[in-house]
Amino acid sequence: MVSASSAVRRYPLVAATLALGLIGAVLALLGQADAVRWLFSGYGLLIAGIEAVGMVRRLRQGTFGVDLLAIMAIIATVLVGEYVATMIIVLMLTGGAALEDFAVNRAKRELDALLKRAPxxxxxxxxxxxxxxxxxxxxxxxxxxxxxxxxxxxxxxxxxxxxxxxxxxxxxxxxxxxxxxxxxxxxxxxxxxxxxxxxxxxxxxxxxxxxxxxxxxAADSQYQQIILLVEEAAASKAPVVRLADRYAVPFTAVSLTIAAIAWIVSGDPARFAEVLVVATPCPLLISAPVAFMGGMSRAARNGIIVKGGGVLEMLSRAKTVVFDKTGTLTHGTPAIARVLPELGFDQDELLALAASAEQYSSHVLAASVISAARTRGLELTATEDANEVPAHGVVARLGDREVVVGKLSYVRDHAPEAVATPLDGGELAIYLAVDGRFAGSIVASDKTRGNARQTMADFRALGLHETVMLTGDARPTAEHIAELVGIESVQADCLPVDKVDAVRSLPNRPVIMVGDGVNDAPVLAVADVGIAMGARGATAASESADVVILIDDLSRTARAVAIGQDTIRIALQSIWLGIAMSVVLMVLAAFGFIPATVGALLQEFVDLATILNALRAIGGRRDAAVQAQVAAREPATVGSRAR
The missing domain is CATH 2.70.150.10 (Calcium-transporting ATPase, cytoplasmic transduction domain A)
Structure with a gap:
């Protein structure tokens, strides 16, 4: 949570506006209307001056926003004496900027965790x-x-x-x-x-x-090179143009044109001010940030952290999605896939003997074998007569039997008839011999996620038809996994820099990259949208990504895109609603039907309507519908696994 003191320090103009509004209310109750007018008008002109300086700076950088119309609206309300409207415009201007700043800058520590993890x-x-x-x-x-x-x-x-x-x-x-x-x-x-x-x-x-x-x-080592790649990739990203700024030029031009025509035709300069009062760009300034905050809130409720409104917009326009393999499409940890006993042994016996011997092994698969045996409820045998040859295998005396577990070459030294087990991509086998006789093998693999194939279908339904896998694994393993989950294009044997180059070269943009490991941090940073499967604790990937999935569920990546599309659709609806209502009010004001005081009040109804519409981005009903669809698919998923 952001404390009140830190919020004041971070957004001083919003705090000052609220404070002066409160002071003005007290003065008005005391009958000091002139003091209120001078206070609000002076402060409004000060803010207009600050915004003008910023506008000039942005114009020099080639960016045009809604700032000009906001500045002119402030000045116009001061000139016609609508100082309350002045403060409302200032509050909408500073408040909308603060909301957007909060949404875009929630996470500015992309490299902190990466640097902390560095040895x-x-x-x-x-x-x-x-x-x-x-x-x-x-x-x-x-x-x-x-x-x-x-x-x-x-x-x-x-x-x-x-x-x-x-x-x-x-x-x-x-x-x-x-x-x-x-x-x-x-x-x-x-x-x-x-x-x-x-x-x-x-x-x-x-x-x-x-x-x-x-x-x-350390400076020349692999890990530091990855850190440098992340820094370079993050720096190379183009800044996101604010959604409202894209409508700023035509909206400003239309507003000034109507105001000028009203002045010229009527001969009354007050008409110019009356039109600009109802033309304040508050719908543009406030509706998009409110929709973005609603979309980010909805994402967080779904276990998805989105680092800014611009990310939601990029998600909504994405055309290509790229996946890492290990820990993303697969679980990232080896599990026992098959137990293959030779004649004279059964699966449970073979697994129990292997697990009993592996209790005395430092091999990385020992824990997987022991876990599989305990899952089946098998009883393990203890012994004081066990000897490990590191990276080769274990010889253990279990009761009256000698059990050898390890590599094929090591087991062949004790059982020459041992033969290699055919393996699919991403699999690894350990072999067993009992009393000098080959007993069989146990195969471990990194299994694909159960919902990976459905997630690919969800992406295609959302309009992302190009799917790519980038992995450091060998091509046979990568192609095997890609076929299982339904990915079209595969690039294997990739180092971190190769992944960065591959993502940069993809033609159909924006590009989403989904990954989880330290090796994915640079490519997550350089992608248009980087999505990190952060539930596995890959901090470096999470901190360099734009979106972090807090739940170990691949389907949330597609849900993030759906939330982005919903959010931008609602934000655009709110913007167009505000523009349409403002244009109608401007036309009425141009004909003299709406005095400045009434116009300021009507403009607040426009603001309220656009804000209420933007709040639909919170999306409680849509989330309930998604959950119902997932629940409806679950029985079929379980059944398919059983087969």
Whole structure:
């Protein structure tokens, strides 16, 4: 919530207008009408002067808005003595600007979380017993000091503890290690590295400590390059033109033309002022921001944070939607897909044996195997006789049986007849041998989201017919997922900079990009609208995006577009309603039927009508209808999964 004091500091003109209005009301009650007139008129002229300076500045930048008509309306009401109308116009002018500023600038910390997540500390190895410390992260290390990541130099030996972020680019010194690179490359399954392999900064170490040798400084490492990409992408975005400003020139021209004709024909300069009183651009100034605030409120109610009214407008006009794969179209975490026992074993037995042995493994899939066994209610066997060969497998004595779990090559050393399991894209298998006999395999995969295909259909129904996938995964995996969910175009093996270039080159714009990882932060920033699946905690992506989905539900991305389309439609209806009513009043005023005092009052009815119409953007009934449609589809979805 914004406190009253911070609101006053941020919007001083609104606060001053309200304060002076209150003072004027008190003076009027005390019979000081002249004081009220001078107070309101003087303040109105001051605001007109401030707005005039801003208008000139914007004109030099090539932007024309409704400022001119507002300034002339203030001056006209002062000249005809309608000082109450002056204050109302000033309040609408400053209040509308404040509403739009609040809507557009709710989130101006795009890089804060990204910078906070950047590795700050490195564990530098400065001594090792018997020279063995450099070869691994085990007992040989005798002296490790914590230093700032920026102090690391190429050639330094660094200890990366389990589940820690790699601080700088380097090469692996340990025999082997597994790293989660999903936030950098989009690869959902952990990547195993061996001695001499390159390790990227920003990747997350597995469950065993590892030693790396730095090959770059923090400033030259992969993670910092992503931060720079985000900064450049954000800076390259063109500013959004205010919706009301697009109608400013014709509305101003029509108003001044009617006012001038009324003056010339009647010969009375008061007619000019009377026309401008009812031509105040309050419907343009206030209705669009109110509709935007209503649309943003509706989005928040649906678990969608929209960072500004301009974002809603861009969503409403989008033509292309681009998706990352890992964590966006898929869940982003490997799960057991199939248990494939050999003759003599059944699925539950094979899974129970694997999970019992994996209790003593640091492999990244161990947790998935154990979780799957517990989900089936299987009982795990404990043992004191288990030995792990990191990145290869585990040998465990479970009762009177020897169980080997791990890579195919490792299991073949114990059961030569072991054969590879055919895998689809994005799958990984672990193999088992029991008492020297091949027992089968367990396949893990990163499954697609259950509503991904329906979400593609929802986007097409909303008019976004071009769908694209950009991913760091290999092409077979990417094409397999694209076929499952119904995406037309695929670009695989993409680094962050490749994604940025790909989005910039798309012809049908505006372009929406949907992603979730650190590697998506630059492309989310450069897209016309970046949507982050923020529920998984990908803070960097969330902070560089224009829209953040707080619920782990891909369908909310299509709902964000629907809300944007509804909001802009209602905002335009409100603007046209205000313009139509104002034109009618201007014509009546031009013929002398509406004195300035009555015109000011009628103009407030116009403002009220446009505001009430704009408030329809809150959309409670439309949300209820959407929920009913989702509920109606749910039984069919469950049934299809069961098949």
């Amino acid at each position: 700050q500390i490195a564990h530098r190895i400065v001594a090792a017993a018997n020279g063995s410390g450099a070869a691994g992260a085990g007992p040989g290390v005798t002296d490790v000091e914590d230093v700032a990541a920026t102090d690391v130099r190429p050639g330094d030996l660094l200890l990366v503890r389990p589940a820690e972020i790699v601080p700088v680019d380097g090469e692996l010194v340990s025999d082997s290690a597994a790293f989660d690179e999903s936030s950098l490359t989009g690869e959902s399954l952990p990547v195993e590295r061996r001695t001499g392999d390159a390790i990227l900064s920003g990747s997350i170490n597995g469950q065993a400590a590892a030693t790396i040798r730095a090959t770059a400084t």
